[in-house]
Amino acid sequence: MNNWINRYVAAVVGRLPENERAEVTRELKSSIYDMLSENPTEAEVKHVLQEMGSPAELAEEYRQNPRYLISPRIYDDYIRMLKVLVPIFALIIGAIGAFRGGIEAFQTNGIKMTEVFELIIGDGISSGVSGAMEALVLITIGYVIAERTGMIGDKKKEEWKLEDLPQPQEGKLIPLSDPIGELIAAFFFCGWLALIGLGLAPFVAFTNDQSVEGVALFSDSFAMKVVPIMVVLILLTVISSLKKITQRRWTSQVCFWVIVDNLVSALLWIFLFMQRNIFSTEFIRMMQEQEWSSGDVLHYISTGNTTYIQLIICGIIVVVTLIEIGSAIYKTAKNTSVQATVA
Known part of the structure; x- marks a missing residue:
């Protein structure tokens, strides 16, 4: 009985501003219980709730600013x-x-x-x-x-x-800043690399006498791999981010797509970083014309000895991916336990 009432009340107050929900919850529950007998049956509860009408329309009646x-x-x-x-x-x-x-x-x-x-x-x-x-x-x-x-x-x-009522939702909401930030990073970073691979923005800038010189960054063979991979990475980020935006909590669907996004993205990044001949000959030649310290990453790029750097980067990708997946599973399990308690 209480489950139907809680679901109905949650469907109503979930459409109201945060500062109005507590008062409306108390008032609405009081109204519902006043309409019920002392020991109501489930059929009676469902009849009363059905008579009260759509939660969307009832929420608008409670809203202080229609x-x-x-x-x-x-x-x-x-x-x-x-x-x-x-x-x-x-x-x-x-x-x-x-x-x-x-x-x-x-x-x-x-x-x-x-x-x-x-x-x-x-x-x-x-x-x-x-x-x-x-x-x-x-x-x-x-x-x-x-x-x-x-x-x-x-x-x-x-x-x-009445059967369409969602279960009452508890627990922390996923901040909108998280998925929106992920989308921004994906579109700007992956999109920029895709444009470089397509030759639409094929330059790396170097300041020389207050001017900007440009050389091709990627080799032709590497550029052909970058474009489709960047498109896949953007699509995965869009899907997982939209799941977070629409559901706002760590559900099984959100967790699934976050895991898929992280696993596939990690494999694709590792595939890219382990490629040979990543940079164009013009870029390497420009690196060789500069003076770099022995510990500088650009020094290793200029000499072509990047194996250790590639392995370190891939190791970092694996660690970060495992942390992200573990965090997603933990948050989903925690939210599921909260929902089970509420239901």
């Missing part, structure tokens, strides 16, 4: 869609803007390194903000039109059933 541009029936779906698509649009458009700014900078003769970074960061931020605003406007207009034309809304109300 919203009417998007109706209560679809407002939660609308917000959920914004949380997923707006950051993605911002990241993609921001990454494109940063790449465009980087290419423009490296094609400009006599530009300083500080100006290069300013152009990349400036274009990335401005494009990201623009992409977020465009996504917000387009999604809002789409939902308004869809609801006004009857494409969504009414059918959802008819299809609501």
Whole structure:
């Protein structure tokens, strides 16, 4: 009996701001128990909850600041869609803007390194903000039109059933900053390497008399491997990050995709780092023209003796991957135990 009531109350207050949930929980439970007999049966509880109506509409009645541009029936779906698509649009458009700014900078003769970074960061931020605003406007207009034309809304109300109530969720939420940060890192770092492999940004910058010189970074054979691998890494990060954004807790699905992301990514990075002839002959020649200390990584690149460095990097990748997988399993197990206690 209490499980049905807890699930219904959780479905209602989960749609409210944090500062309103405690009071609404007490008030709603009091109202439900007032409508029940002293020893209610499960059938009676289900009948009372069904009569109270959709949790989405009831939540809107409790809300202190009602919203009417998007109706209560679809407002939660609308917000959920914004949380997923707006950051993605911002990241993609921001990454494109940063790449465009980087290419423009490296094609400009006599530009300083500080100006290069300013152009990349400036274009990335401005494009990201623009992409977020465009996504917000387009999604809002789409939902308004869809609801006004009857494409969504009414059918959802008819299809609501008590059995569709989710189990009450407890435990810590996954901070949105975690998956969003992972997406930013993947798009900028892996995307930049993919562009280098495609030859769209094939330069490494060196300051020489306040100017920027450029040489190809990767050898042709290595570049052919980088592009598809970077695409796979980005896709895996997008999937695992979206799971975190949509579910917000360490569920079995989130854990599965995090493990897959880490395992596959580790194998692909190790595969790349163990390749021979990673760098182009022009890059190695430029390294050989410079003076490096014996302990400098660039010294080993210039001499071609990078075996030990590659093994150390691969070892670090393995250790980090095991830590990430262990952390994901621990957090999922902890969340599962909390949910079992609540249920």
